[in-house]
Amino acid sequence: MGRAFVYVILGGGVAAGYAALEFTRRGVSEGELCIISEEPVAPYERPALSKGFLLPEDPARLPSFHTCVGANDEKLTPKWYKEHGIELVLGTRVKSVDVRRKTLLSSTGETISYKFLIIATGARALKLEEFGVEGSDAENVCYLRDLSDANRLATAIQSSANGNAVVIGGGYIGMECAASLVINKINVTMVFPEAHCMARLFTPKIASLYEDYYRAKGVEFIKGTVLTSFEFDSDKKVTAVNLKNGNHLPADLVVVGIGIRPNTSLFEGQLTIEKGGIKVNSKMQSSDSSVYAIGDVATFPVKLFGEMRRLEHVDSARKSARHAVSAIMEPEKTGEFDYLPFFYSRVFAFSWQFYGDPVGEVVHFGEFEEGKTFGAYWIKKGHLVGSFLEGGTKEEYDTISKATQLKPAVTDLEELGRVGLGFAETVVSQHIVPEASRVVMVEKPLHVWHAATGVLVAASVAVFAFWYGRRRRRW
Ligand SMILES: Cc1cc2nc3c(=O)[nH]c(=O)nc-3n(C[C@H](O)[C@H](O)[C@H](O)COP(=O)(O)OP(=O)(O)OC[C@H]3O[C@@H](n4cnc5c(N)ncnc54)[C@H](O)[C@@H]3O)c2cc1C
Numbered sequence: 001m002g003r004a005f006v007y008v009i010l011g012g013g014v015a016a017g018y019a020a021l022e023f024t025r026r027g028v029s030e031g032e033l034c035i036i037s038e039e040p041v042a043p044y045e046r047p048a049l050s051k052g053f054l055l056p057e058d059p060a061r062l063p064s065f066h067t068c069v070g071a072n073d074e075k076l077t078p079k080w081y082k083e084h085g086i087e088l089v090l091g092t093r094v095k096s097v098d099v100r101r102k103t104l105l106s107s108t109g110e111t112i113s114y115k116f117l118i119i120a121t122g123a124r125a126l127k128l129e130e131f132g133v134e135g136s137d138a139e140n141v142c143y144l145r146d147l148s149d150a151n152r153l154a155t156a157i158q159s160s161a162n163g164n165a166v167v168i169g170g171g172y173i174g175m176e177c178a179a180s181l182v183i184n185k186i187n188v189t190m191v192f193p194e195a196h197c198m199a200r201l202f203t204p205k206i207a208s209l210y211e212d213y214y215r216a217k218g219v220e221f222i223k224g225t226v227l228t229s230f231e232f233d234s235d236k237k238v239t240a241v242n243l244k245n246g247n248h249l250p251a252d253l254v255v256v257g258i259g260i261r262p263n264t265s266l267f268e269g270q271l272t273i274e275k276g277g278i279k280v281n282s283k284m285q286s287s288d289s290s291v292y293a294i295g296d297v298a299t300f301p302v303k304l305f306g307e308m309r310r311l312e313h314v315d316s317a318r319k320s321a322r323h324a325v326s327a328i329m330e331p332e333k334t335g336e337f338d339y340l341p342f343f344y345s346r347v348f349a350f351s352w353q354f355y356g357d358p359v360g361e362v363v364h365f366g367e368f369e370e371g372k373t374f375g376a377y378w379i380k381k382g383h384l385v386g387s388f389l390e391g392g393t394k395e396e397y398d399t400i401s402k403a404t405q406l407k408p409a410v411t412d413l414e415e416l417g418r419v420g421l422g423f424a425e426t427v428v429s430q431h432i433v434p435e436a437s438r439v440v441m442v443e444k445p446l447h448v449w450h451a452a453t454g455v456l457v458a459a460s461v462a463v464f465a466f467w468y469g470r471r472r473r474r475w
Pocket of ligand 1: 010011014015036038039050093094095121145172263296297311312313314315343344346
């Protein structure tokens with residue numbers, strides 16, 4: 001038994017949903033596109049699972065967060081796929097792929113052939129067993145990667161009211177889940193090996209502000225250690241966790257967020273793998289010209305850094321998906337993917353965004369207090385390469401994004417800290433360029449800081465007054 005399509009997307013997550021919308025906008029014909037996914041539901045905005053989905057009241061549920069609502073675009077329900085003649089094969093795992101023959105074999109035994117394949121298999125949550133800890137299949141140990149994990153966690157939260165939860169991992173998933181557990185009136189202890197939370201991005205100063213806030217909400221932090229084993233009751237439910245530092249923590253619920261691993265296994269030995277992902281060029285095309293990769297599974301050239309990177313963020317999944325579809329359907333009109341890494345998080349009343357690369361020297365700015373606007377710039381080799389902002393307005397986030405993309409020169413770090421957000425505003429206001437020409441400015445960084453110093457000194461007082469006086473608006 002077999003079917004043939006012009007385009008097949010393998011995986012039905014964020015990137016697949018955005019790719020489907022782009023295909024329809026570029027005129028895909030009925031019956032040409034197939035999406036095959038292990039998940040039983042149409043593509044959805046995965047970030048909702050650790051945020052609105054876990055709220056105790058009026059939690060987000062499908063169909064409210066199908067792609068592409070996260071980008072304020074159309075909501076693609078199963079009906080939408082039907083109306084657009086897109087074959088949505090759900091609840092079906094692909095067991096093997098033959099890149100040379102251009103075929104996929106599904107778990108139901110069906111062979112699907114393609115002219116173009118887009119790999120959008122994303123990633124899986126790392127399991128504790130991979131670090132030598134047994135028993136994480138217990139019913140009150142939860143991971144969070146897909147909808148079934150989220151349903152399981154939501155049920156476990158309900159049965160743990162006023163109880164104790166241990167959150168293993170201090171990254172995105174750990175921080176967002178801990179906040180959700182607190183909102184659900186569960187006592188939380190966070191355990192992670194690093195010196196502070198969000199260690200891959202946050203500076204100690206940024207981390208300490210969020211950690212203090214979490215502490216004020218009752219969260220306890222145990223840092224610099226890891227989980228070594230679980231204790232179970234006769235029903236094989238976890239009752240406590242043991243840590244390497246000797247601590248013993250009673251637990252009604254354990255949430256594990258210790259990282260992810262891209263789903264590349266179907267392609268190992270068939271396509272080039274780099275930095276753990278499927279290596280693609282600036283058109284998202286892999287080492288086989290008929291196969292493209294997008295989202296978390298793709299390692300692509302980030303022009304701004306002159307390096308191959310694999311990113312694990314929703315914005316990159318959305319944009320790489322659109323770019324790949326454009327490259328497939330209109331190759332002559334599609335340029336190189338010129339992507340500025342962007343990620344964000346929302347916990348409690350906090351909301352931050354980050355653009356670029358958190359490397360080099362750090363300069364903090366603003367008022368480091370809950371409810372205020374503050375941030376940090378990262379400066380490498382004399383140029384701005386990364387910007388973080390908490391509590392900004394939509395316009396302010398837009399400004400730091402544009403300024404980071406311009407990679408302006410910075411010579412006076414002290415002054416940068418004093419001027420803060422005003423620096424990005426000056427950079428952008430003095431270099432208003434059409435989208436398309438931004439690339440040129442990035443490749444030939446402008447020595448904005450030198451040129452603008454006089455202006456900045458004169459303008460900084462006014463900028464500060466304006467900045468601090470502005471009412472914050474959350475997006
Ligand atoms: C809980 C949570 C919260 C997040 N919050 C944020 C956030 O706040 N900000 C941010 O920037 N990013 C966030 N992310 C990351 C973001 O969701 C991912 O970067 C994004 O989902 C990647 O999209 P993707 O399409 O590449 O992969 P995914 O969305 O993971 O989709 C992969 C799909 O492929 C399917 N699949 C895999 N293998 C097979 C196979 N062999 N056969 C069939 N189907 C297969 C999977 O079942 C899945 O449907 C979050 C992630 C999670 C899990």
